[in-house]
Amino acid sequence: MARRTLLAGGAGVVGLSALGLSACGSATSRLVTPTSSAVEAAERARRHTGRTVTTRLTAAPGPIDLGGPVVDTWSFGTVPGPTIRARAGDRLVVDLTNDLPAPTTVHWHGIALRNDMDGVPGMTQAPIAPAGSFRYDFTVPDPGTYFFHPHVGVQLDRGLYGVLVVEDPAEPGDHDQEWVVVLDDWVDGTGRTPDDVMSELLSGSGSASGHMDGMGGYGAGGHGTGGDMTSPLLGGAGDIAYPHYLVNGRVPVSPVTLTGRPGQRVRMRVVNAAADTAFRLAVGGHQLSLTHADGFPVVPVTGDAILLGMGERVDLVLTLGDGAFPLVAAAEGKHGHGLAVVRTAAGAAPSSTARPTELDGRVLTVADLAPATSAALPVRRVDRTHDLDLGGSMGGMGGMGGSSSGYVWTINGRTFEHQQPLDVRQGERVRLRLRNATMMFHPMHVHGHTFAVVDAAGRPGARKDTVIVAPMRSVVVDLDATNPGQWMTHCHNAYHGEAGMMTTLSYRD
Ligand code: C2O
Ligand code: CU
Secondary structure, X not given: OHHHHHHHHHHHHHHHHHHHHOOOXXXXXXXXXXXXXXXXXXXXXXXXXXXXXXXXXXXXXXEEEOOOOEEEEEEOOOOOOOOEEEEOOOEEEEEEEEOOOOOEOXXXXXXXXXXXXXXXXXXXXXXEOOOOEEEXXXXXXXXXXXXXXXXXXXXXXXXXXXXXXXXXXXXXXXXXXXXXXXXXXXXXXXXXXXXXXXXXXXXXXXXXXXXXXXXXXXXXXXXXXXXXXXXXXXXXXXOOOOOEEEEOOEOOOOXXXXXXXXXXXXXXXXXXXXXXXXXXXXXXXXXXXXXXXXXXXXXXXXXXXXXXXXXXXXXXXXXXXXXXXXXXEEEOOOOOEEEEEEXXXXXXXXXXXXXXHHXXXXXXXXXXXXXXXXXXXXXXXXXXXXXXXXXXXXXXXXXOOOOOOOOOEEEOOEOHHHOOOEEEEOOOEEEEEEEEXXXXXXXXXXXXXXXXXXXXXXXXXXXXXXXXXXXXXXXXXXXEOOOOOEEEEEEOOHHHHHOOOEEEEEEXX
16 A cells, blocks of 8 residues: 555656656757647547547445455446447546545556546546546547556556447448457455555565465465466466456356357457456357457457457457357466356356367467558658666566565666656657566556557557567567657556556657
């Protein structure tokens, strides 16, 4: 709690003033702040439908039934929270009431929205105090599958998340129905809160100390015995063995049922809302056609399973078979999985421990993606390049061979409080080189922009806002700096971000 408050405060007090002082030798440039006229101008330039979608969200503590275990948690009333739907170009007005015993905010993950509505406490807005409220009011420019969650401490690892679907009126509706599927790793209310887990990680106390020996003690539900959480796809796959993995808020023994008719084409919008878990998702007896990554269209590619890091989303199309099938989200590199049942006919439900062979078939990753023509970032000269060296000081974990102790994750050797912002100017093509010098994967996320993942030939590829950087590997992304303001850029592992792996993409003029 103390550290969270410190960090939230740090982002505000230190964050902006530190930004102001670190002009990289340029005395003439100034920060483009969230309240600057450039932010207003960018909002005015967004195309509008003239329609407004209005809704309210209340963040509050309370019991939630996960389909057996009833947990005391913080949520927007249900887990997942309500799905918000709008059309591209709509104005979205969301009145948030904070009934939590702690300050909060809502961040609209993946949306290229006006900077002062981005939900980063101390950077784009003041934290919303307990009993307080805040009106989020912004245009949603791009269609796609997005989600929302607080940007305070590790609140994301409670039940505080929901899906935001931005529909594209121009898109051909070549599917018969649509399912929203949200994946999560769950600890809150099982004897520990995410804040407890964070303190254990920070103090290095045995029970939650990463995938080292002490890890075995964690996992109140008895699932957390796997000391070494690694995966061929990800290397170090996480710091926490969770007692539960959820699909749409349910544990595998009482899964949700997604119903349809044989032969129907279903669009499945999948969100990984977990804090420390990547999932490998498959549907028994089905192939998956991946059509969108992080909301933006890709050249459709078919596989047996997909890998989804924290903060990533995909849209999948599948043609339903006849029967009842397991949709399994296996916690990558960990023990455990989430389950839903896909049903088009009567008959026995799949076992709660079903493991479709598709999980071991062709697994789609970012390497399989190419942008649809409509989503491709044009080839252009890069105006500015920033390197982000992803590091950690945890002995044996950071891969730096260091003897330093403590749970610390860094960008360019610094934690967020001491970070040097990534300066950009509006209109530039900016290249970020994400270089992972640790033995653990990091799903790196940039607020307010959808970058292009640069392919092996150096060309801008699939558009994304969150991309997995595997251990000792690099990922290069390009973005056009067309959304002025101050934008968090961080690892979407909630614990890594909170332990320092965050910086700012900082517009100056
Ligand atoms: Cu969903 Cu700052 O992120
Ligand atoms: Cu990370």
